[in-house]
Amino acid sequence: MVTKSEQRRKQQDAPGALEVVRAFVNTRDLELGADEVSDAGRLRDWLRARDLLEGSGEVSDGEWRRAIEAREALRAIARRNTGQAADPDAAEALDRLSRDAGVRLRYAPDGTSVLAPRPGGGVIEALGRILAIVGTATLDGTWRRFKVCPAEDCLWAFYDHSRNRSGTWCQMSECGNRAKARTYRRRHTS
Numbered sequence: 001m002v003t004k005s006e007q008r009r010k011q012q013d014a015p016g017a018l019e020v021v022r023a024f025v026n027t028r029d030l031e032l033g034a035d036e037v038s039d040a041g042r043l044r045d046w047l048r049a050r051d052l053l054e055g056s057g058e059v060s061d062g063e064w065r066r067a068i069e070a071r072e073a074l075r076a077i078a079r080r081n082t083g084q085a086a087d088p089d090a091a092e093a094l095d096r097l098s099r100d101a102g103v104r105l106r107y108a109p110d111g112t113s114v115l116a117p118r119p120g121g122g123v124i125e126a127l128g129r130i131l132a133i134v135g136t137a138t139l140d141g142t143w144r145r146f147k148v149c150p151a152e153d154c155l156w157a158f159y160d161h162s163r164n165r166s167g168t169w170c171q172m173s174e175c176g177n178r179a180k181a182r183t184y185r186r187r188h189t190s
Contacts, residue, residue: 012158012170017133018142020050024130025075025148025157037071040064047126054121063123069093070127074134078157079148082168094131101128103135115139151175 014022027036027046037043040059047053059067076090102118102125115135117128137143145160149170156175160167 012161014146014159015142018137018146018159020052021074021130021133021137022146022157022159023050025071025078027071030153030155037064037067043067043123047123052126052129053123057122059123066097067123067127070097070130073097074130075148075155075157078146079150079155081144081147081160082150084148084150097124097127098131100124101131103128103131149175 012022013019029035037046040061040063043064044053044059047059053059070093073087073090073093076087077094080086103115105113106116107113115132117125117132119125134143137146142159145165145167147158147160147167149156149158150168151170154170154175156170158167158170
């Protein structure tokens with residue numbers, strides 16, 4: 001049986017490396033009450049499985065907390081893409097992480113450039129790689145389609161594949177219909 005989480009994931013994959021960002025934000029599933037990176041060891045395994053973390057070192061509790069802060073800050077700034085208010089604290093947290101990871105424009109010997117963190121294989125650099133993906137997506141225009149469901153009991157990150165970029169809900173058949181039903185009931189009970 002395919003779970004709701006798996007169904008949503010299949011229908012809303014982001015293009016290229018942006019899928020790593022979507023997967024990171026969705027490591028916390030509010031509807032299922034699950035968190036794929038619920039502790040430092042699980043974060044280490046998640047980052048390694050995506051080739052974001054090098055070496056065999058452990059992830060400290062402080063690094064884990066920083067990753068959770070980054071995940072929730074990314075979710076908060078992506079909510080802006082569905083017309084929700086920006087969170088200045090989230091932007092500040094990501095700006096601080098970007099600075100700590102040394103994310104900047106880097107040049108290869110062949111003259112090509114890429115947005116990337118400073119060289120290194122630690123957790124901060126792994127999170128910097130995620131921020132670099134967001135920065136690149138902002139530059140190429142794909143970030144505007146990276147959205148978060150506005151349902152407070154969902155907040156699932158998804159990529160809006162609609163032609164006119166008008167997608168609001170992760171699943172109109174679920175979250176969108178629940179919101180419409182709540183609105184209808186409010187209107188008809190007052």
